[in-house]
Amino acid sequence: MFRPLPCLLVPALLAAASSPKNLSPAGTVQRQIETFNAHDLEGFLTLFDDGLEVSEVPSRIVAPTGKTRLRELYAELFKANPDLHASAESQLVSGEFVIQKERIKGRAGKKETLETVVIYQVKAGKIVRMWSVGE
Numbered sequence: 001m002f003r004p005l006p007c008l009l010v011p012a013l014l015a016a017a018s019s020p021k022n023l024s025p026a027g028t029v030q031r032q033i034e035t036f037n038a039h040d041l042e043g044f045l046t047l048f049d050d051g052l053e054v055s056e057v058p059s060r061i062v063a064p065t066g067k068t069r070l071r072e073l074y075a076e077l078f079k080a081n082p083d084l085h086a087s088a089e090s091q092l093v094s095g096e097f098v099i100q101k102e103r104i105k106g107r108a109g110k111k112e113t114l115e116t117v118v119i120y121q122v123k124a125g126k127i128v129r130m131w132s133v134g135e
Contacts, residue, residue, distance in 0.1 A: 024093075025095070025096050025098050025122035028047055028098075028120075028126070028127060029088075029098045029100060029120050029122065029127070030088070031047055032120075033087070033088055035047065036084075037084075037085050037086060044074060045070065045071055048067050048070060048127045049126040049127065049128040050068075051066060051067075052065065052070060052128065053065060054129075054130045055131045056131065056132050057119070057131050080108055081107055081108045083105075084105075084107060085105050085106045086102055087102065088100050088101070088102055089101040089103055096121055096123055097119060097121055098119070099119050099120075100117070100118050100119075101115065101117050102116050103115050104116070117132070118130060118131070118132050118133070119132075
């Protein structure tokens with residue numbers, strides 16, 4: 001017996017499963033790393049809130065602020081660094097906060113790997129704030 005209703009629901013469920021609204025904070029941050037590594041600017045940007053705030057610890061505002069500025073910076077970054085790749089070395093999740101030690105390699109003109117700590121605040125599947133921990 002053919003049941004068309006379940007067949008119609010499967011694609012809808014698969015589409016909903018990949019929606020940023022349905023990702024956990026850790027899932028959102030992981031997806032951000034994946035789209036970063038794919039240099040998928042549009043996919044990357046879907047994971048950020050339009051009013052994104054980016055700061056450095058201790059609390060000094062740094063660029064970019066807002067998704068529009070993020071688009072400008074990362075479009076240029078991906079174009080200038082075709083081998084750019086990030087990986088999460090370790091992660092701590094507490095509610096809507098994800099703290100991650102990251103390694104970034106493939107920066108044009110730089111052989112060394114950059115190690116950094118980034119704190120993400122995620123609400124409803126969108127990264128609303130990012131803090132980088134200064135050296």
